[in-house]
Amino acid sequence: MNPRVIGTVRSHLVSRDQCPKYGDTSMPPVWIELAPDFEPAATDLQVGDAILVLTWMHKGDQAVLRCHPQGNRKLPMRGIFSTRSPDRPTPIGLHAVRILGREGLRLKVHPLEVIDGTPVIDIKPDNATLQGTAEFSSLVNPDTGQAILSAARDGWLRGLFAGFNGNVSMRQGERVVITATGSAKGHLGPRDLAVVDLATGTPLTSVRASSELAVHLEVYRNQPLARAIVHTHPPKLLALSLRGEGPLLDLPLFEGRVFADKLTRVPAHRPGTPELGQAVGVASRDFEAVFMDNHGLVCRGETMTQALGLSEELESLAGIAMRR
Structure with missing residues (x-):
């Protein structure tokens, strides 16, 4: 069963081959377009916030249980739960990003390395930033x-x-x-x-x-x-x-x-x-x-x-x- 979709990513990346294996800060920002029904849930999101974006990697192969890390066949295969491969039983992506701009229900975020049209299923504050002595609160730019x-x-x-x-x-x-x-x-x-x-x-x-x-x-x-x-x-x-x-x-x-x-x-x-x-x-x-x-x-x-x-x-x- 697919989860409820709250928005869609609008990205310059159009295929899996173009996506970096890990978050690449040199990539341009992308936009998340939230569905109108979720406007009340997004009221308090502001530019500068650190957030966690959960995506549904709809192009992933849900039958895959083992893979070569980063798609490198020279590396030994590992269980899928110890990798960040988009191919997995429940293809949920987890992305730590910051909001760089906002236009109504459109959020400009960075870095987010998923293909155009990827469904967004949830957004949460990135409270993990509070754990490091060199990190600011998720609410502090x-x-x-x-x-x-x-x-x-x-x-x-x-x-x-x-x-x-x-x-x-x-x-x-x-x-x-x-x-x-x-x-x-x-x-x-x-x-x-x-x-x-x-x-x-x-x-x-x-x-x-x-x-x-x-x-x-x-x-x-x-x-x-x-x-x-x-x-x-x-x-x-x-x-x-x-x-x-x-x-x-x-x-x-x-x-x-x-x-x-x-x-x-x-x-x-x-x-x-x-x-x-x-x-x-x-x-x-x-x-x-x-x-x-x-x-x-x-x-x-x-x-x-x-x-x-x-x-x-x-x-x-x-x-x-x-x-x-």
């Missing part, structure tokens, strides 16, 4: 994850983070990837990243998000240009604010005027509260940097480099202001 880890490390090296304070995030479609609570920013690993739903804040991974999640969510919700956020506790800027000597960064320097115009401040609110998140979110509509009195600095950017770079500029100017 590797480029996003690496950008967060690198920014946290760079900020720590520049003294913007100390110990376990601060947090870093990036928007990934309708999700937010953010550093975990209690994580040391100078020593992050893939398991220190949490994923939450942007609209509701619902956690999508078992990793607990930073206590300042509300700030990040409100900035993304209020400012469509925000794609990355860096929240630091910059010692010079904090020390300058405690002097209470008027506006922050009131310097007769060209750079001072340029960057001071990007900065505003909000009154003190208890960290981690909705009130703080709402105050910073509203301020982010007009400013790229928000100083939270008695707490720290939040910088947004269209890229992680912009967000971190603005944090560095403001801390550098604070150092100059303190020496006046």
Whole structure:
């Protein structure tokens, strides 16, 4: 009995002879066209997700029980269950891929080495990526994850983070990837990243998000240009604010005027509260940097480099202001 088909692969490969014996990352991506009936099941699939695609290898010979591995007759025959041959009693293919694009019910994935017209019988999240210390969650795009880890490390090296304070995030479609609570920013690993739903804040991974999640969510919700956020506790800027000597960064320097115009401040609110998140979110509509009195600095950017770079500029100017 054939399983229920949920979609079809649209591939440049048209015959078994053209298919590589193992996943070939040099191949172009292919498309999976899902059947309309399964639209509700695909609602949460997003670009960047790691998924397992199960196919029905309809051209396979279901009578085969032994074969030459990789079709190489110079190799001794082996039982079919110890090979990945498409010829097998139940010809189910298992493919670890990432979603590179999405157009409605069409998913662009890579690498998937099956012939055009191959039926798709199921899709699952690739939770196996959580088992390796060098792998990100199936919900974290590797480029996003690496950008967060690198920014946290760079900020720590520049003294913007100390110990376990601060947090870093990036928007990934309708999700937010953010550093975990209690994580040391100078020593992050893939398991220190949490994923939450942007609209509701619902956690999508078992990793607990930073206590300042509300700030990040409100900035993304209020400012469509925000794609990355860096929240630091910059010692010079904090020390300058405690002097209470008027506006922050009131310097007769060209750079001072340029960057001071990007900065505003909000009154003190208890960290981690909705009130703080709402105050910073509203301020982010007009400013790229928000100083939270008695707490720290939040910088947004269209890229992680912009967000971190603005944090560095403001801390550098604070150092100059303190020496006046």
